[in-house]
Amino acid sequence: GEDVEQSLFLSVREGDSSVINCTYTDSSSTYLYWYKQEPGAGLQLLTYIFSNMDMKQDQRLTVLLNKKDKHLSLRIADTQTGDSAIYFCAESMGYNTDKLIFGTGTRLQVFP
Amino acid sequence: GAVVSQHPSRVICKSGTSVKIECRSLDFQATTMFWYRQFPKQSLMLMATSNEGSKATYEQGVEKDKFLINHASLTLSTLTVTSAHPEDSSFYICSARPQREALYNEQFFGPGTRLTVL
Numbered sequence: 288g289e290d291v292e293q294s295l296f297l298s299v300r301e302g303d304s305s306v307i308n309c310t311y312t313d314s315s316s317t318y319l320y321w322y323k324q325e326p327g328a329g330l331q332l333l334t335y336i337f338s339n340m341d342m343k344q345d346q347r348l349t350v351l352l353n354k355k356d357k358h359l360s361l362r363i364a365d366t367q368t369g370d371s372a373i374y375f376c377a378e379s380m381g382y383n384t385d386k387l388i389f390g391t392g393t394r395l396q397v398f399p
Numbered sequence: 400g401a402v403v404s405q406h407p408s409r410v411i412c413k414s415g416t417s418v419k420i421e422c423r424s425l426d427f428q429a430t431t432m433f434w435y436r437q438f439p440k441q442s443l444m445l446m447a448t449s450n451e452g453s454k455a456t457y458e459q460g461v462e463k464d465k466f467l468i469n470h471a472s473l474t475l476s477t478l479t480v481t482s483a484h485p486e487d488s489s490f491y492i493c494s495a496r497p498q499r500e501a502l503y504n505e506q507f508f509g510p511g512t513r514l515t516v517l
Contacts, residue, residue: 318504322508327510327511327513328510328511329403329492329494329509330443330492330494331508332507375443379504386445387433387445389442389443389444390442391442392442
């Protein structure tokens with residue numbers, strides 16, 4: 288079955304690191320994604336990772352994938368107030384499958 | 400590049416009327432467009448997948464006669480909510496997949512349309 292879970296809320300101080308976690312159930316996922324949604328707006332792709340990778344780093348963002356535990360995380364270094372948003376993880380199954388399954392979303396609040 | 404627009408951004412209508420939402424890929428051609436629905440403080444739920452020139456594929460539980468999707472060109476898809484009722488009030492988001500090879504499931508998202516049915 289398809290089920291992607293995230294914690295609902297995370298609050299961090301500006302300058303600290305944020306870690307947003309995601310668990311999924313379908314082991315046939317080929318790609319996993321992190322999207323950012325600002326209030327009243329669509330989704331912006333932040334990064335993605337192929338399922339045979341353990342880690343991917345892109346500037347302030349680090350994605351860790353534990354395929355055995357079906358656990359995905361996004362670490363944001365030096366979190367800024369502009370990072371305040373809702374973060375969604377998502378998975379897609381198969382190269383020819385367009386469907387994205389989104390997680391429940393984590394609201395990140397950054398305070399000064 | 401890879402900009403997707405939606406129109407209108409916000410619409411309020413009376414119960415029983417129909418509302419059309421447009422999704423356009425502005426600087427690329429999209430073989431496939433997707434329509435999502437997002438309830439307040441909840442995740443995105445895929446409603447349907449539309450391919451240019453063919454009928455849309457609807458997800459389980461989505462009424463195809465209620466949510467009419469037309470994908471007449473490689474840059475435009477429309478979602479019409481027919482005989483709208485208050486329970487149809489939601490945030491509708493479209494995405495578009497470019498007509499090019501990509502290693503991953505590349506989708507670019509529109510800014511969304513807030514529908515309120517009175």
